[in-house]
Amino acid sequence: MPETPLHPVDPVVGPDQAESPMTGVGPWQGEWPEDPWYDPELLRDGDTRNVVDRYRYWSMEAIVADIDDHRHPFHVAIENWQHDMNIGSIVRTANAFAADTVHIVGRRRWNKRGAMVTDRYQHVEHHVDVAALVAWASAAELPVIAIDNVPGSVPIETFRLPERCLLLFGQEGPGLSPEALAAADAVLEITQFGSTRSINASAAAAVAMHAWVMQHVSFDAS
Structure with missing residues (x-):
C-alpha cells in the first residue's frame, strides 16, 4: 500500500480548529476516497484512535496488513x-x-x-x-x-x-x-x-x- 497521508487540504481541521493527537480527527469532509484501505464508518464518524496520521481512517485490517509488510524480524x-x-x-x-x-x-x-x-x-x-x-x-x-x-x-x-x-x-x-x-x-x-x-x-x-x-x-x- 502506498504512503497515504491525510487529505492534502486537511478537510477536518479548519483555521480555528487545532487537531489534537489524543482526540484524532473528525468525519472526512468532501468526496470520500475510494481506496480499499479506508473504513467507511471512520470516514463517516471520524477517527479517534491512537494511530499515526498515515493510518487515519484506515480499517484495522488494512493497518495490520501494511505493518506486516515492514515488520522487523x-x-x-x-x-x-x-x-x-x-x-x-x-x-x-x-x-x-x-x-x-x-x-x-x-x-x-x-x-x-x-x-x-x-x-x-x-x-x-x-x-x-x-x-x-x-x-x-x-x-x-x-x-x-x-x-x-x-x-x-x-x-x-x-x-x-x-x-x-x-x-x-x-x-x-x-x-x-x-x-x-x-x-x-x-x-x-x-x-x-x-x-x-x-x-x-x-x-x-x-x-x-x-x-x-x-x-x-x-x-x-x-
Whole structure:
C-alpha cells in the first residue's frame, strides 16, 4: 500500500480548529476516497484512535496488513509470572518498533490496559511455559537473547544483536526464571549508572528494542 497521508487540504481541521493527537480527527469532509484501505464508518464518524496520521481512517485490517509488510524480524517474549501491568506496556512498545510478534509465557490472561489497544495491531502468541517457548524459537531458528542484570550478563551496549532473534524479558522484581536464563543463547544487561538496582521492566524492553533498531535499521541522514 502506498504512503497515504491525510487529505492534502486537511478537510477536518479548519483555521480555528487545532487537531489534537489524543482526540484524532473528525468525519472526512468532501468526496470520500475510494481506496480499499479506508473504513467507511471512520470516514463517516471520524477517527479517534491512537494511530499515526498515515493510518487515519484506515480499517484495522488494512493497518495490520501494511505493518506486516515492514515488520522487523525480532520477536519479543515476556515470562508472565503474575498479572503484570508491564506486559501491556511492552506490547505497546513492540507495536511502536514494529516487532514481528510478542510471545506471552505463562498465564494466558494479561492486563491489556497498558497496551492502549495496540494489541489489535500487534501479533501476540501464547506459550504455556518456557520449554514451549524455547521449542518454538528453536523450530523458528531464532536465538534467544535474555535481558536481565544477573551475574555474568553482558552489557547490551557492547553486544551485536542478531538480526533475527527473540528478546526475552522477565517480570518486574524477580526477573527471568532460572529455566529461562539457562535456555538463553546470551544474557544481556542494560548498563546503569545510578543507585537503583534495576529499571522498570517495560522501560528495559523499550531500551533493548531500540538497541536492536539502532543496530539493524538504516536511517537517511540527508
